[in-house]
Amino acid sequence: MNGRKMAVFVLLVVLMLGLVGITTPSLLSQVRLGLDLRGGFEILYVATPIGDGEVTQDALRETSRNLRDRVDKEGIAEPEITPEGNDRIRVRIAGVTDEAKIREMLQTPAVLTFRAPDGTVMLDGNDFTPGGASVQYENGINPIVSISLKDSNKFADVTRQLIGQTLSIYLDDEMVSNPGVDQVINSDKAIIRGSFTYEEARNLADTINLGALPLNLTEKYTQSVGATLGQLSLEQTVTAGLVAFVLILAFMIAYYRVPGIIASITIVVFTWLLILVYVWMNATLTLPGIAAFVLGVGMAVDANIITYERIKEELRNGKSVLSSFRAGSKSSLRTIMDANLTTILAGGVLYFLGTGAIQGFALTLVLSIIISILTNVYLSRLLLGLLIRTNAVGKKSYYGVKEAEVRAL
Numbered sequence: 001m002n003g004r005k006m007a008v009f010v011l012l013v014v015l016m017l018g019l020v021g022i023t024t025p026s027l028l029s030q031v032r033l034g035l036d037l038r039g040g041f042e043i044l045y046v047a048t049p050i051g052d053g054e055v056t057q058d059a060l061r062e063t064s065r066n067l068r069d070r071v072d073k074e075g076i077a078e079p080e081i082t083p084e085g086n087d088r089i090r091v092r093i094a095g096v097t098d099e100a101k102i103r104e105m106l107q108t109p110a111v112l113t114f115r116a117p118d119g120t121v122m123l124d125g126n127d128f129t130p131g132g133a134s135v136q137y138e139n140g141i142n143p144i145v146s147i148s149l150k151d152s153n154k155f156a157d158v159t160r161q162l163i164g165q166t167l168s169i170y171l172d173d174e175m176v177s178n179p180g181v182d183q184v185i186n187s188d189k190a191i192i193r194g195s196f197t198y199e200e201a202r203n204l205a206d207t208i209n210l211g212a213l214p215l216n217l218t219e220k221y222t223q224s225v226g227a228t229l230g231q232l233s234l235e236q237t238v239t240a241g242l243v244a245f246v247l248i249l250a251f252m253i254a255y256y257r258v259p260g261i262i263a264s265i266t267i268v269v270f271t272w273l274l275i276l277v278y279v280w281m282n283a284t285l286t287l288p289g290i291a292a293f294v295l296g297v298g299m300a301v302d303a304n305i306i307t308y309e310r311i312k313e314e315l316r317n318g319k320s321v322l323s324s325f326r327a328g329s330k331s332s333l334r335t336i337m338d339a340n341l342t343t344i345l346a347g348g349v350l351y352f353l354g355t356g357a358i359q360g361f362a363l364t365l366v367l368s369i370i371i372s373i374l375t376n377v378y379l380s381r382l383l384l385g386l387l388i389r390t391n392a393v394g395k396k397s398y399y400g401v402k403e404a405e406v407r408a409l
Contacts, residue, residue: 002390003390005389006387009386012383012386013265013383017265017268019272020268020269023276027276031275031278032278032282032283032284032285033094033285034092034285034287034289034360035092035094035286036287037237037285038094038234040094040099041092041093041102041103042091042092042093042221042222042223043091043219044084044088044089044090044219044221045090045091045106045217045220046087046088046218046219046220047059047060047063047087047088047089047216047218048215048218049215050215055215057083058131058206059215060083060087060089060215061206062206062207062209063089063215064082064089065210066207070106071093071105071106079092080093080284088220099224106217107217107219109215110125110172110210110211111125111171111211112125112169112207112208112211113125113169113211114127114167114168114170117162117168122158122167123154123155123158124211125211126150127149127150127155128148129148129150132147132148132149133146133204133209134146135198135202135205138193142196143197143201144192145192145201145204145208146191147190147191147205148189150188151188152188153186155185155186155190156184156186156187159185162181163181163182163183163184164182166179166180167181171207171210176203176204177192177194179193241293244294244297245271248267248298248301249264249267252264252301252304256305256308256400257399257400258393259304259307259308259311259384259400262383263376263380265383266379267297267300267304269375269379270296270300270368270372270376273371273375274293274364274367274368277371278364283360283363285364286360289360291361292363292368293364296364296368296371299339299340299343299372300372303373303380304380307329307336307380308400309328309332310327310328310329310332311325311327312324312399312400312401315396315399315406316405316406316407318406318407321394321396321399322389324399325385329381329385337373340369344369344370347362347363347365348366350365351366
């Protein structure tokens with residue numbers, strides 16, 4: 001037995017399994033669960049303009065940002081609010097106790113007002129040209145916000161009343177800027193100066209554009225999941241997944257012996273890495289995502305089975321364990337890669353053409369395949385090759401091959 005190779009093998013396995021065991025509880029606590037597992041609601045809104053104008057991508061994007069800000073103020077963690085298509089906004093909010101209150105808040109259009117120091121509303125969103133606010137640079141260095149108004153005479157009257165005072169900008173009831181008025185502006189163009197960064201100026205311009213073309217949101221589709229039902233779904237799914245996981249590992253060890261033990265180690269590492277990537281990406285795990293997760297485990301097992309069956313076939317042909325390992329690994333690689341790349345392409349199509357739960361399924365599927373290639377193809381072969389070279393597992397029976405099955409060369 002080669003003691004050095006065995007020591008390296010044992011050290012690698014102990015380090016990997018030790019890392020998995022120590023960090024898994026913390027990782028699981030950080031996994032972001034979807035509303036179907038935590039409870040909550042999902043709404044698909046159709047957006048229409050209030051008054052004249054049309055629904056633009058900028059208007060959708062800024063309305064989504066405004067909705068997210070509103071929800072954040074309610075103390076709701078990590079809402080998912082995204083524009084879709086030409087006139088839709090999808091809202092997913094998990095862990096909500098007062099759904100009716102949140103839905104009423106979301107459907108209320110954003111209100112833009114310019115107010116005098118005493119709180120009097122001097123201008124509102126209807127006084128501005130839709131899309132007329134933009135970021136420019138003064139002296140090529142300082143970001144400023146340029147705005148366009150519909151009535152220059154009205155703006156001249158407002159600025160005349162407020163010379164030396166401020167004209168505060170509010171979205172809903174929150175002040176977003178407080179510029180001063182230093183002269184009468186008899187024009188349909190105005191400049192807002194301040195110690196802005198580009199991002200701050202961009203946000204202010206977006207806020208004005210949002211208020212100049214507020215969108216009316218109509219519910220197209222709704223789905224609610226109670227917290228109790230979500231918790232029950234999570235418990236049942238986790239239980240089913242753990243039972244399936246244990247049965248898979250038991251089968252691999254019983255049928256493939258030594259390679260099955262290696263496969264079990266790499267499948268554990270595969271599962272840990274997939275959870276780790278989910279946490280790093282701050283991705284949301286849903287029931288379809290868990291289904292893709294389980295499917296990924298099945299495909300990871302399949303990669304090992306293809307390799308091990310090729311190795312067993314070489315052993316039956318009378319080759320040595322090391323020669324069978326090399327030949328079986330080489331001949332199985334193309335089959336495994338072809339199958340995985342085809343599935344990645346299908347998952348990519350699902351992700352870019354699908355929405356919501358379909359995207360979650362596709363994302364998990366693609367990630368699981370990539371991680372499976374790293375762990376259940378390359379890591380598995382590294383460990384098995386290292387173990388074989390220690391000469392500690394040289395009997396063919398250790399690979400599930402009986403001596404009676406070996407054909408003479």
